[in-house]
Amino acid sequence: MTLAELVIQGDIRAAARLMRDIDDNRPNAVQELKQLYPHTGKAYIIGITGPPGAGKSTMVDQLTASFRKRGQKVGVVAIDPTSPFTGGAILGDRIRMNRHSCDEGVFIRSLATRGALGGLSRSTTDVGMVMDALGMDIVIIETVGVGQDEVDIVKAAHTTCVVMVPGMGDDIQAIKAGILEIGDIFVVNKADRDGADRTARELCTMLEMRNAPEGCWNPQVMKTVAQRGTGIEELTDEILAHRDFLFTSGTIHDFLRERNQRHFMDILRDSLIRKAIEFMAADDTLAKVVEGMGNNGSDPYSAAEDVLSKMLGNRPGEADN
16 A cells, blocks of 8 residues: 555555655655645645744644644644754754644654745644644644744644733834734743733734724734643633634635645746756756856856756747747
């Protein structure tokens, strides 16, 4: 049997092997994903994002326990940063979630960013699909600590929770374009610290100033102390309330259409780049282009158009037609 067939039957080991192949970008993984795709679309995907030190991993651990109490199978995709010098990553989120290691209803997979921006790994969406096909009811994606515009999680998750903490300039960060726009739920974690109420108030104020269309979801600001489990059940209820809103309002259809379009465009972009690299490798075109640019003999724009024309079999000047 293929790995895809085994995953559909609930084989954990096959799922782990396929996720490894996806993360390593092995050619056979694409064929397996083609078989899996018709069996996906059932899992509800939750994104947990926020700055470093906000307690995202602890919150994911607590949310996992909360959903398990409600009888849900949970998959966790935890993204860790990759060193720009060694290429390595410390996949430490499994350590924080170690209490779920013997639970057959929980599957935890750590991924390194491998240089990808946006808070996610390039293989995040496909790994989430494997967990979906494996039978997970909930898939939680925890991003790396994000900045002001690293908001790719909104493309992948049905519900995005933005986690903040008091004392880290959150009143300024909340104003940043993108942060307020991606959150379906805002969480002030470590709410036992001084300044938590102020941070929550400022977030509420900023949310009230948004000109959101009538009938849209109204994001709430929740307060939690994830280390103690305080506020986790209320947060779980709010996540489920957002899920109900997506389906009852029909917003889910627009979301899925946009997500499918982004997914297709990402795959197409990666395929085109890979094909272009293979095409240029045949006669060392890349080295020639770079050398020509260094001698000011050619510009990168004309060189790119020329390569594209040759790839498509066009005559010169037809690349944009």
